[in-house]
Amino acid sequence: MAKIPRPGKPVRGSKSGVPIMALFDLLGRRWAMGVIWALCKNGPCTFRELQAHCESISPAVLNTRLKELRQAGLVDRKPGGYVAKADGYQLYELLAPLGAWSKGWAARLAKKSDRSSG
Amino acid sequence: MAKIPRPGKPVRGSKSGVPIMALFDLLGRRWAMGVIWALCKNGPCTFRELQAHCESISPAVLNTRLKELRQAGLVDRKPGGYVAKADGYQLYELLAPLGAWSKGWAARLAKKSDRSSG
């Protein structure tokens, strides 16, 4: 399986292991942010519920992401399903503003493509 | 080349094209956030300067990310180099808190691995 990024250790693309680079390595993987998002929005979920919330993630990838997020201390597994830990929620709260911002961004992009295509 | 995610259109892993999912698709690619980070921290950069700031990104990937970020309206190319556009800076400002947070996260993880490995 993929090497799991850890701050302080060399990370993909960074010898320094600066924390933000480790974080970007962790989050810059398919579905990583989506899983945190889904987990924090919907509360504790079973594996299959989480899979449903992510619409079309494959079990292999979900499982890999969950392992990574657990090793990163963001997610925990309890009897009954997966839960975001304190750090996971904090991260979600930092990510949350992106939700609102992305709507404006989408609108601006839509306008732009109006102009360029019609 | 990879399909570029656009809000409002089906995105990898999401039929709905909800803006946040499009954004996650865009940012959930290797180096995407790192490039925005580097560009906004260091100001306008030439291709090769950007490459240097990212330590070890390959030109092919950098070029791909830059194309995507330009299409997403986050980055612009001017004579003399690449610049973050307004949306790019806004996104950077939303991402910036992750920098501080990641240090605490790193510290907590380090403690945890102390406990588990020694």
Add this chain to the structure above:
DNA sequence: ATGGAATGCTATGTATTTAATAGCAACAAC
């Protein structure tokens, strides 16, 4: 205890993405 249903997850084969490296075409200075 047997049948079903849900659970978490692995296995497999294929496609996509990224990496690593070399190198080209355009331009500028000398």
Add this chain to the structure above:
DNA sequence: GTTGTTGCTATTAAATACATAGCATTCCAT
């Protein structure tokens, strides 16, 4: 015309993700 910088492409290999099937375990009703 040589040397250096620029932005970028080509190529080949490795890593990652996808899609699908399916297994082992647990639960519950019968």
